[in-house]
Amino acid sequence: MKDEIRIGIVGYGRLGRGVELSVAQQPDMTLAGIYSRRSPGKLTALSAETPVESVAALEKGDAPVDVLILCGGSRDDLPHQSPRYARQYNIVDSYDHHARIPEHLAAVDEAAQVAQRSAIISSGWDPGLFSLQRLIGEAFLPEGKTYTFWGEGVSQGHSDVIRRLPGVAGAVQYTIPLESAIEAVEGGEQPELTAGESHRRECYVVLAPGADAEAVREAIVSMPDYFEPYQTQVHFITQAQLEAEHAEIPHGGYVIRSAETGGGASQLIQTRLALGSNPEFTASVLVAYARAAYRLCERGDFGAKTVFDIAPVLLSAKDPAELYRELL
Template identity: 55%
Template sequence: MEKLRIGIVGYGNVGRAVELSLRQNPDMMAAVVLTRRDPRGIRTLTPGLMASSIEEAERYASEVDVAVLCGGSATDLPVQGPAMASIFNTVDSYDNHPRIPEYFAAVDSAARRGRRTAIVSTGWDPGLFSLIRLLEEAVLPEGTDYTFWGPGVSQGHSDAVRRVEGVRDARQYTIPIEDTVARVRSGEAPSLSTRERHLRRCYVVAEEGADPGEIREKIRSMPNYFADYDTKVSFISQEEMERSHNRMPHGGFVMRAGKTADGTGHVLEFRLKLDSNPAFTASVLLAYARAAYRLHQEGAIGARTVFDVPPAHLSPKTPEEIRRSML
């Protein structure tokens, strides 16, 4: 079987998780790691897998079937998404929800110039949760959507905090407000503000000499990430960070409360409980990498989202096997 050649762009938590996840996908193999860091300092987990500078990406255009972009949404992907989509077929997990339309447009333009296929904003939210929101609304048109994240570590928000000047390390926990969740599950269908749905808790290791008050204010006022939430910022040592915040659990649920035409009430719910946010995100990215390759083989050019991908394209099974075992 000819294997799909995967380029891993970025070698942080998600990049390493993608490399590991390839072991569960026998139709794929790692082709190269592309990094902003000095590639001589990269030690990959796969024997013989080479790391190279992201500046040399074009050298690998004929050696990579799909590039999986593993950078953060705050500063990495807005630059790397369009740049890589002009060279490779790509998938990413861009998760700054309000800015997805403009990100999609930038990647779409680049992918069309390069005659490539790019699937943006995969992962679990956006991604799987997005699909569930669409399905729930389609089957229950009279109703209200609710998405609750956590409790768990948000990679994108943690990355955004780490980019604040004076921050050495950080973890951000998203926590659903329990009373609010209970109201939705009861079928109440309340109207909720952003602040009524979640709390945000940030644990920060500050650089020596940095002003904690200034860091706290920059975090709390950050648009699209923290400004609309009750956000608590706590400063801790690097030792406590490594001891108490070294795992990355996450999850959440998508709910819709509404009525069918006979006036009866219904609550739909889809839940994820993840021991490792990076590991699960990597698994989703690789399923969509398979889909991106298949779409490209079918002649699809430009950017796509999870809404545009046939579910069967995610599976390594044949259509016959899927109909026989899952329908």
């Protein structure tokens, strides 16, 4: 294996900048380039040595990168970008439309198999780390129920879909778990919870000039999968308020497996995340999976995979023998 894995970033929003920060922490990686749909002259990387180019530079398939980390949105970007770039490069994405992950996986796998490239989709913390916790909980404790609570925090994906609606100039969305639901699960009750009984959503929206507020509100609260099943409140604010009061991007949540083992003993597995920056943490997970994608390609393991398919040893910059000594 060569000394450094060359990483390319596609999309230079908050997630892309998080990837840039994370790559700088890695002992075996270098940032080979940032690729954006915006004019490269309008973007400034953290390091003056990092090339900033148009995404058009990727079209020939000869960009000097080992893995592209795709930092676009799951609704309008990744369904097209991931299969497209997997035809030419190893890729990692954070596709988070849970209901459509199987079809996204199939599309990316077809492209990567033909091109003999490796791709890892839907990495991040949910889907991603939380997905692993759900699988582990069910595997270890088959008789029980699994609960996932998100927040309180900013959902990048949900905020992004609001910002793309007609009439919206800016937006942020907070996912807030209902304390009554968490308390019931932690108490071992194993309740049946609908989406609306688990969380609520708070949306803060800046309207574009001339936009119809009621039309925007209705478009948000009736959006399938993202908002329609939940208690959703929409608040209209100014751009100044958005910048002053909603600039930070915290998030977190819980995965709880409540179960009984064969002798009737009550068992609870709980994983919690408390994130000061959602995009920086998500980016850090993507970067680790980029290392795995590179290693898979190096050994000829082509096609698209999810976090379920990746051995943890592939994520670490450390040698396996070192991991066995230090962490096992």
